[in-house]
Amino acid sequence: MAANLTKQTHFDAIIIGGGACGLMCAVQAGFLGKRTLILEKNDNVGAKILISGGGRCNYTNLYATHKQFLSQNDNFSRSALAQWTVDDTITFFETYGIEGKEKTLGQLFPESDKAKDIVNVFTTLCADMEQEIWCDAEVTVVEQTSDGFTVSFEREGKQQTLRTSKVVMAAGGLPIPKMGATDFGLRTARKLGLQVTETTPALVPLTITGKDQPWYEQLSGNSVFCRVWNDRASFEENILFTHWGLSGPAILQISSYWKPGEYIYIDLLPGQDIIEMILTERAQNGKKMLLAYLSGLFTRKFADALSDYVPADKNLASLTKTELEDIALLMHEFRVKPAGTKGYEKAEVMLGGVETNELSSKTLESKKVPGLFFGGECVDVTGWLGGYNFQWAWACGFVIAQNL
Known part of the structure; x- marks a missing residue:
């Protein structure tokens, strides 16, 4: 089917991927009065959040520092993790009714043991702040233009294209393909001239x-x-x-x-x-x-x-x-x-991703492509087992939102 005419959007940014990073980015942007649109290929947001920790969601770790993350640049995660700390994560969720309980080795779970409670915080806040979430929207192409980007996607059987000045790539990594995981974020990075480090299954x-x-x-x-x-x-x-x-x-x-x-x-x-x-x-x-x-x-x-x-x-x-x-x-x-x-079918996360020297550690914006941000698992920052990768995702979402 022929693509619709490209439409100018009234969104400050389009966020590709409704996982931990994308959801936090939309909410934090909303707090700043910015409007965003999340495009999520699954029929619901937060798919990996919902299955993490056996459906209980180990959403952070009390002892998280940059030292528990693997990257070609071991210091890259310092800035984001300093801007959004573990205490910030705990306070954020407590504010919206989620008390944490420590299991072992600093792992924090919701008192309810229900991952859906974590997702509900974000969907409720997005609705309250009129941050748009379009599910069953599979992004196919992101192209740079003279004044920003065009984002093409398929939704309800129709090809659509939107213009935007900012794009947040929060599309995740390769693990758990049955949950819809793809290498779209990495392919887009390469297409736009960014280097990507070798990727392999991790926590596997x-x-x-x-x-x-x-x-x-x-x-x-x-x-x-x-x-x-x-x-x-x-x-x-x-x-x-x-x-x-x-x-x-x-x-x-x-x-x-x-x-x-x-x-x-x-x-x-x-x-x-x-x-x-x-x-x-x-x-x-x-x-x-x-x-x-x-x-x-x-x-x-x-x-x-x-x-x-x-x-x-x-x-x-x-x-x-x-x-x-x-x-x-x-x-x-x-x-x-x-x-x-x-392999990726059983891996918790992906090692490797968009090279850190392609991004500003303070803003997570591409140095080569202004207005393009990368966060979460598609960046070459991989945490230990035990809530570390969620802490990185929350931090990325917060940092990017401040700079949209």
Whole structure:
């Protein structure tokens, strides 16, 4: 169908994407008396907010600083996170009836445990301030003009084009394609001459294949508190064995720092010394079998699996120094070489995106294309698991709104 005539809009900006960044941007712009239009390709806004944290939405982290974000420029996120702090996020949601409760490691969830309450704050405020939200509107082209931009999109089966002086690209990243995720923001950036860093799935489960796979598969469902590390990062949280490899918070965290072909290491008893533990037990009960001892530290199923690597049928008194050292190496430096990841389908976020040197850290506006802003996941700033990426999205939305 032929496109309609291009229309001049009365909006101060068109926001592409009705996720965390886009919604916060529209609301903050409204507070400043600016009118915006959100174009959202899904039939509702906040799709990823609604599914985050198992539908509970871990909306920030009490300990968020720029240090928990990966980027080619580790300092880029400083400005936005300073302009919109964790306290600002907490106060904002409290103002509109959402009290936070801390779970673990600073993770803040709504008292109601309902992600929809977070989305409702934004949709209610947008309605109150007459900020427009058009759903089922898939943007196809953003083009620069002499006085701004034209934004072409398909809605209700019709091609439409609007003119605007400012565009906010809050279209997200590639994870969870079934939720409508695409690379539109990245394609648009490249088309308009901006550089994009390599993108990969992050906060994602790791797969094990080949001869080692059956060993992991037999442990599917077992969860163990561990320290997982490589030469770039270290995390102490649970890992979860699955029929295809490893998942759980610690694995998702380290996945952002892992590259194909590399090993990761697991300390199954963080903060403890297995040799000292065995020697202490041996002094009291040297006849105890190693398998029985390990079964007291882990589940019997996990102890049985470890028996493939240790002399489980020997009693503690008969373990040699070399055997003790081998046990210590297994327990404190369990080496894993993942085959790959579960990809964007299972990834929480995307690593990489629009290069930070293309944007002003203070305003998030493109240096090359005035009036074009990028925020949230499509920027090369990726947070840890635990509410950090939402804090970045809220901060981006606020900062961009101040500069529209």
